[in-house]
Ligand SMILES: O=P(O)(O)O[C@H]1O[C@H](CO)[C@@H](O)[C@H]1O
Protein backbone atom coordinates (compact mmCIF):
# COMPACT_ATOMS: atom_id res chain seq x y z
CA UNK A 49 0.00 0.00 0.00
CA UNK A 50 1.25 3.48 -0.87
CA UNK A 51 1.00 5.61 2.30
CA UNK A 52 1.82 9.31 2.11
CA UNK A 53 3.67 9.78 5.40
CA UNK A 54 3.75 13.56 5.01
CA UNK A 55 -0.04 13.67 4.82
CA UNK A 56 -0.42 11.33 7.77
CA UNK A 57 1.89 13.52 9.87
CA UNK A 58 0.04 16.70 8.81
CA UNK A 59 -3.31 15.12 9.71
CA UNK A 60 -1.95 14.14 13.11
CA UNK A 61 -0.68 17.71 13.68
CA UNK A 62 -4.10 19.14 12.75
CA UNK A 63 -5.82 16.76 15.12
CA UNK A 64 -3.49 17.71 17.97
CA UNK A 65 -4.07 21.42 17.24
CA UNK A 66 -7.83 20.92 17.19
CA UNK A 67 -7.72 19.17 20.53
CA UNK A 68 -5.62 21.97 22.08
CA UNK A 69 -8.00 24.63 20.66
CA UNK A 70 -10.99 22.71 21.95
CA UNK A 71 -9.55 22.67 25.47
CA UNK A 72 -8.61 26.40 25.35
CA UNK A 73 -12.13 27.25 24.13
CA UNK A 74 -13.70 25.37 27.01
CA UNK A 75 -11.43 27.18 29.46
CA UNK A 76 -12.05 30.66 27.97
CA UNK A 77 -15.82 30.00 28.26
CA UNK A 78 -15.24 29.40 31.96
CA UNK A 79 -16.17 25.77 31.54
CA UNK A 80 -14.32 22.99 33.28
CA UNK A 81 -11.77 21.76 30.71
CA UNK A 82 -13.03 18.65 28.94
CA UNK A 83 -9.98 16.49 29.18
CA UNK A 84 -10.45 13.88 26.47
CA UNK A 85 -13.18 12.27 24.35
CA UNK A 86 -13.02 9.20 26.61
CA UNK A 87 -12.58 10.67 30.06
CA UNK A 88 -14.38 13.59 31.69
CA UNK A 89 -12.40 13.51 34.95
CA UNK A 90 -10.92 16.85 36.00
CA UNK A 91 -7.20 17.47 36.48
CA UNK A 92 -6.20 16.02 39.83
CA UNK A 93 -9.09 13.55 39.95
CA UNK A 94 -6.79 10.52 39.66
CA UNK A 95 -4.25 9.39 42.23
CA UNK A 96 -0.68 8.79 41.03
CA UNK A 97 -1.31 5.04 41.07
CA UNK A 98 -4.21 3.52 39.14
CA UNK A 99 -5.48 -0.06 39.08
CA UNK A 100 -6.65 -1.19 35.64
CA UNK A 101 -9.23 -3.96 35.33
CA UNK A 102 -10.61 -4.67 31.87
CA UNK A 103 -14.19 -4.89 33.15
CA UNK A 104 -15.98 -1.64 34.19
CA UNK A 105 -18.08 -3.59 36.71
CA UNK A 106 -14.90 -4.90 38.30
CA UNK A 107 -13.74 -1.27 38.63
CA UNK A 108 -17.03 -0.43 40.39
CA UNK A 109 -16.75 -3.49 42.61
CA UNK A 110 -13.15 -2.64 43.55
CA UNK A 111 -14.05 0.97 44.41
CA UNK A 112 -17.17 0.07 46.38
CA UNK A 113 -15.63 -2.91 48.17
CA UNK A 114 -12.10 -1.76 48.94
CA UNK A 115 -11.88 2.04 48.79
CA UNK A 116 -12.56 4.24 51.77
CA UNK A 117 -14.92 6.96 50.41
CA UNK A 118 -14.90 6.12 46.68
CA UNK A 119 -15.64 8.94 44.23
CA UNK A 120 -16.73 8.30 40.64
CA UNK A 121 -14.41 10.35 38.41
CA UNK A 122 -15.23 8.98 34.96
CA UNK A 123 -18.24 7.31 33.38
CA UNK A 124 -17.80 8.14 29.69
CA UNK A 125 -18.93 5.04 27.71
CA UNK A 126 -19.58 3.44 31.12
CA UNK A 127 -15.83 2.76 31.29
CA UNK A 128 -15.89 3.58 34.98
CA UNK A 129 -13.10 5.27 36.94
CA UNK A 130 -13.00 5.95 40.69
CA UNK A 131 -10.63 7.50 43.21
CA UNK A 132 -10.54 6.74 46.91
CA UNK A 133 -8.09 5.66 49.55
CA UNK A 134 -6.72 2.29 50.65
CA UNK A 135 -5.31 2.15 54.17
CA UNK A 136 -5.46 5.95 54.14
CA UNK A 137 -3.46 6.46 50.93
CA UNK A 138 -4.93 7.76 47.65
CA UNK A 139 -5.44 5.27 44.84
CA UNK A 140 -7.63 5.09 41.73
CA UNK A 141 -9.16 2.42 39.55
CA UNK A 142 -10.03 2.88 35.86
CA UNK A 143 -11.53 0.23 33.58
CA UNK A 144 -9.42 -0.26 30.45
CA UNK A 145 -11.98 -2.14 28.36
CA UNK A 146 -11.00 -5.33 26.56
CA UNK A 147 -7.99 -5.54 24.26
CA UNK A 148 -4.88 -3.50 23.60
CA UNK A 149 -6.41 -0.71 21.44
CA UNK A 150 -8.90 0.10 24.20
CA UNK A 151 -6.33 -0.09 27.01
CA UNK A 152 -3.93 2.08 24.98
CA UNK A 153 -6.45 4.95 24.92
CA UNK A 154 -7.06 4.95 28.67
CA UNK A 155 -3.40 4.45 29.59
CA UNK A 156 -2.16 7.12 27.17
CA UNK A 157 -4.62 9.62 28.62
CA UNK A 158 -4.04 8.67 32.26
CA UNK A 159 -0.32 9.29 31.82
CA UNK A 160 -0.35 12.31 29.53
CA UNK A 161 -3.53 14.14 30.62
CA UNK A 162 -3.77 13.15 34.27
CA UNK A 163 -0.13 12.71 35.33
CA UNK A 164 -0.48 9.09 36.47
CA UNK A 165 2.89 7.55 37.38
CA UNK A 166 2.15 3.94 38.20
CA UNK A 167 -0.34 1.54 36.56
CA UNK A 168 -1.26 -1.89 37.86
CA UNK A 169 -3.48 -4.07 35.68
CA UNK A 170 -5.74 -6.42 37.65
CA UNK A 171 -7.01 -8.87 35.06
CA UNK A 172 -8.19 -12.37 34.37
CA UNK A 173 -6.28 -14.73 32.10
CA UNK A 174 -6.35 -18.16 30.55
CA UNK A 175 -3.88 -20.84 31.68
CA UNK A 176 -1.25 -22.29 29.33
CA UNK A 177 0.71 -24.35 31.85
CA UNK A 178 -0.52 -27.31 33.90
CA UNK A 179 1.29 -26.05 37.04
CA UNK A 180 -0.90 -22.94 37.03
CA UNK A 181 -4.26 -23.78 38.63
CA UNK A 182 -7.58 -21.94 38.35
CA UNK A 183 -7.58 -18.99 40.84
CA UNK A 184 -3.75 -18.90 40.97
CA UNK A 185 -2.21 -15.45 40.59
CA UNK A 186 0.20 -14.65 37.76
CA UNK A 187 2.66 -11.75 38.07
CA UNK A 188 3.45 -10.90 34.46
CA UNK A 189 7.19 -10.39 34.44
CA UNK A 190 7.05 -10.08 30.64
CA UNK A 191 4.31 -10.00 28.02
CA UNK A 192 4.78 -11.51 24.57
CA UNK A 193 2.30 -10.37 21.95
CA UNK A 194 0.84 -10.68 18.46
CA UNK A 195 -0.34 -7.06 18.62
CA UNK A 196 0.59 -4.61 15.87
CA UNK A 197 0.54 -1.84 18.49
CA UNK A 198 3.79 -3.25 19.84
CA UNK A 199 5.20 -5.04 16.79
CA UNK A 200 4.53 -2.13 14.43
CA UNK A 201 6.55 0.30 16.50
CA UNK A 202 10.01 -1.26 16.45
CA UNK A 203 10.78 -2.03 12.82
CA UNK A 204 13.31 -4.84 12.57
CA UNK A 205 13.42 -5.37 16.34
CA UNK A 206 11.36 -7.54 18.68
CA UNK A 207 10.78 -5.30 21.69
CA UNK A 208 10.41 -7.18 25.01
CA UNK A 209 7.60 -5.58 27.06
CA UNK A 210 8.50 -6.05 30.75
CA UNK A 211 7.09 -5.16 34.16
CA UNK A 212 8.65 -2.53 36.39
CA UNK A 213 11.12 -4.48 38.52
CA UNK A 214 10.33 -2.55 41.72
CA UNK A 215 6.58 -3.21 41.45
CA UNK A 216 7.21 -6.83 40.52
CA UNK A 217 9.51 -7.38 43.48
CA UNK A 218 7.06 -5.81 45.95
CA UNK A 219 4.21 -7.90 44.50
CA UNK A 220 6.21 -11.15 44.77
CA UNK A 221 7.25 -10.39 48.36
CA UNK A 222 3.70 -9.50 49.41
CA UNK A 223 2.14 -12.49 47.62
CA UNK A 224 4.66 -14.73 49.35
CA UNK A 225 4.00 -13.17 52.77
CA UNK A 226 0.24 -13.56 52.28
CA UNK A 227 0.67 -17.25 51.40
CA UNK A 228 -0.92 -16.84 47.96
CA UNK A 229 -0.41 -19.36 45.17
CA UNK A 230 1.37 -17.28 42.54
CA UNK A 231 3.66 -17.61 39.53
CA UNK A 232 5.94 -14.93 38.04
CA UNK A 233 6.66 -15.34 34.35
CA UNK A 234 5.97 -14.53 30.74
CA UNK A 235 2.39 -14.22 29.50
CA UNK A 236 0.83 -13.64 26.09
CA UNK A 237 -1.19 -10.50 25.37
CA UNK A 238 -3.18 -11.57 22.34
CA UNK A 239 -5.46 -9.56 20.07
CA UNK A 240 -7.50 -12.75 19.61
CA UNK A 241 -9.72 -14.25 22.32
CA UNK A 242 -11.18 -17.05 20.16
CA UNK A 243 -8.21 -18.74 18.52
CA UNK A 244 -9.63 -20.97 15.78
CA UNK A 245 -7.20 -23.76 16.70
CA UNK A 246 -7.66 -23.58 20.49
CA UNK A 247 -4.51 -24.41 22.44
CA UNK A 248 -2.67 -25.19 19.19
CA UNK A 249 -3.23 -21.53 18.21
CA UNK A 250 -0.58 -20.54 20.77
CA UNK A 251 1.98 -22.57 18.82
CA UNK A 252 5.39 -22.81 20.57
CA UNK A 253 4.72 -20.22 23.26
CA UNK A 254 3.76 -22.65 26.09
CA UNK A 255 6.97 -24.60 25.33
CA UNK A 256 8.94 -21.39 25.86
CA UNK A 257 7.63 -20.64 29.34
CA UNK A 258 4.55 -18.57 28.45
CA UNK A 259 2.16 -19.52 31.26
CA UNK A 260 -0.99 -17.47 30.64
CA UNK A 261 -2.92 -15.54 28.01
CA UNK A 262 -4.79 -12.25 28.30
CA UNK A 263 -5.26 -9.23 26.05
CA UNK A 264 -3.65 -6.05 27.45
CA UNK A 265 -0.33 -6.33 29.35
CA UNK A 266 2.12 -5.97 26.43
CA UNK A 267 0.71 -2.62 25.37
CA UNK A 268 0.56 -1.44 28.98
CA UNK A 269 4.26 -2.26 29.39
CA UNK A 270 5.19 -0.68 26.06
CA UNK A 271 3.41 2.59 26.84
CA UNK A 272 4.88 2.66 30.35
CA UNK A 273 8.36 2.31 28.82
CA UNK A 274 7.62 5.03 26.23
CA UNK A 275 6.42 7.52 28.82
CA UNK A 276 8.82 6.51 31.60
CA UNK A 277 6.23 5.41 34.19
CA UNK A 278 5.85 2.15 36.13
CA UNK A 279 3.59 -0.74 35.21
CA UNK A 280 2.76 -4.22 36.42
CA UNK A 281 0.14 -6.76 35.40
CA UNK A 282 -1.36 -9.09 37.98
CA UNK A 283 -3.82 -11.68 36.69
CA UNK A 284 -5.98 -14.36 38.22
CA UNK A 285 -6.11 -17.49 36.07
CA UNK A 286 -9.82 -18.07 35.43
CA UNK A 287 -9.88 -20.72 32.69
CA UNK A 288 -7.29 -23.34 31.92
CA UNK A 289 -6.85 -24.00 28.22
CA UNK A 290 -5.33 -27.40 29.00
CA UNK A 291 -7.86 -28.87 31.49
CA UNK A 292 -10.82 -26.59 30.53
CA UNK A 293 -11.53 -25.94 34.21
CA UNK A 294 -12.94 -22.41 34.67
CA UNK A 295 -14.76 -20.01 36.98
CA UNK A 296 -17.94 -18.28 35.77
CA UNK A 297 -18.57 -14.65 34.76
CA UNK A 298 -20.04 -13.64 38.13
CA UNK A 299 -17.03 -15.03 39.98
CA UNK A 300 -14.72 -13.28 37.49
CA UNK A 301 -16.25 -10.00 38.60
CA UNK A 302 -16.34 -10.58 42.31
CA UNK A 303 -14.14 -13.44 43.48
CA UNK A 304 -10.85 -11.74 42.77
CA UNK A 305 -10.29 -10.32 46.25
CA UNK A 306 -6.81 -11.81 46.77
CA UNK A 307 -5.50 -10.22 43.57
CA UNK A 308 -7.09 -6.84 44.28
CA UNK A 309 -5.85 -6.74 47.88
CA UNK A 310 -2.36 -7.62 46.64
CA UNK A 311 -2.48 -4.92 43.93
CA UNK A 312 -3.67 -2.29 46.41
CA UNK A 313 -0.93 -3.20 48.88
CA UNK A 314 1.63 -2.92 46.08
CA UNK A 315 0.13 0.43 45.03
CA UNK A 316 0.60 2.02 48.43
CA UNK A 317 3.99 0.37 49.14
CA UNK A 318 5.60 1.75 45.99
O1 LIG B 1 -10.74 -9.70 32.91
P1 LIG B 1 -10.04 -8.67 32.07
O2 LIG B 1 -9.24 -7.71 32.89
O3 LIG B 1 -10.98 -7.96 31.12
O4 LIG B 1 -8.97 -9.48 31.17
C1 LIG B 1 -9.25 -10.55 30.29
O5 LIG B 1 -10.62 -10.77 30.04
C2 LIG B 1 -11.00 -10.24 28.75
C3 LIG B 1 -11.43 -11.37 27.85
O6 LIG B 1 -12.47 -12.09 28.41
C4 LIG B 1 -9.76 -9.54 28.22
O7 LIG B 1 -9.81 -8.19 28.54
C5 LIG B 1 -8.67 -10.30 28.91
O8 LIG B 1 -7.42 -9.66 28.98
Ligand SMILES: O=c1cc[nH]c(=O)[nH]1
Nearest residue numbers: 172173174261262263
Ligand atom coordinates in the same frame (compact mmCIF):
# COMPACT_ATOMS: atom_id res chain seq x y z
O1 LIG C 1 -7.81 -13.23 27.31
C1 LIG C 1 -8.20 -14.19 27.98
C2 LIG C 1 -8.72 -14.03 29.27
C3 LIG C 1 -9.15 -15.12 29.97
N1 LIG C 1 -9.06 -16.32 29.38
C4 LIG C 1 -8.56 -16.50 28.14
O2 LIG C 1 -8.50 -17.60 27.64
N2 LIG C 1 -8.14 -15.42 27.47
